[in-house]
Amino acid sequence: MSECDYDELSVWQDVLDEVMSGHVDGLVCPFCEKKAIEVDTEGASISIKCTECGRWIEGQNSY
Numbered sequence: 232m233s234e235c236d237y238d239e240l241s242v243w244q245d246v247l248d249e250v251m252s253g254h255v256d257g258l259v260c261p262f263c264e265k266k267a268i269e270v271d272t273e274g275a276s277i278s279i280k281c282t283e284c285g286r287w288i289e290g291q292n293s294y
């Protein structure tokens with residue numbers, strides 16, 4: 232992981248927090264500010280993707 236990826240993680244943090252709280256609908260992409268976020272929670276990992284600008288992140292499910 233590069234420093235750049237680490238910066239992206241902090242940008243995604245708000246969205247990640249929402250997803251962790253169970254809010255997966257109507258999320259706004261922190262990069263393009265469109266409501267195009269697609270969330271996929273499978274087992275121990277969460278993948279969040281913007282269908283508009285193509286940015287995505289994968290995180291650990293903390294439940």
Ligand SMILES: [Zn+2]
Nearest residue numbers: 260263281284
């Ligand atoms: Zn986007």
